[in-house]
Amino acid sequence: MKICSIEGCAGPHSAKGMCPVHYSRMKRRDDRIARDHGTDSNSRKIKGKYHPIEKGQRFGILTAIQSLGKRNERGFWLFRCDCGNEIEKASKSVKESINPSCGCRPRSSTHGLRDKFQGSTRRNAAEYESYKSAIRRCYSQKCASYARYGGRGIKMCEKWKESFLSFLADMGKRPPGTSLERLDNNKNYEPENCVWATAKQQTRNRRDTVKIQFNESIIPLASAAELLGVSYAVAYRWMVSGELKRIDQ
Incomplete structure (x- = not known):
């Protein structure tokens, strides 16, 4: 697609x-x-x-440096891009462009994906959707989940933010039935803190998940119940009675 x-x-x-x-x-x-x-x-x-262009005026990530006069009845200017490149462009085309750049921006708009897969995201659509969703949660205030992520200071590491291919190389293909999960909910999206996890695993890794001390480890109460071979309700009663020690987050 x-x-x-x-x-x-x-x-x-x-x-x-x-x-x-x-x-x-x-x-x-x-x-x-x-x-x-x-x-x-x-x-x-x-x-x-x-309205003529003025020296120093910005258009997207381009800054006007010097007028080059007219060519074929069209005014041209020398522009410097934020990436460091300098390029000559018709003033009209720059002013009418919705996303003016020296050419670096279209290549980065899909975070390196199109260059490698000839303009198609179909081959890695599942991984790319997880990647874009994480970026939206961290940086788009219009995202419904922003308050729980970007609003708390959660970010994506620069390596991943700049390149989807770097994210894909570190995370690999997304197994069926999983989605992107942070091991520590107070840390950023980065290689050492992210895994592909099932809904069940993610539920047990939430900040409000009840956790207990179990054999010198801190694990979710639901996991302890499975290890002990009892229902969650029984394990919860044991925790309330003090037989299992609850760990406050």
């Missing part, structure tokens, strides 16, 4: 390499730029004024 080319978006491809949301934003942006240039979206002349 093709995905949106905008950095940080995993929405399905719709038109011009973008998902429906970003395509709609691009159309609105085009209409606004057209009004500034004296034309509407249907190229009819309307009242307005052309």
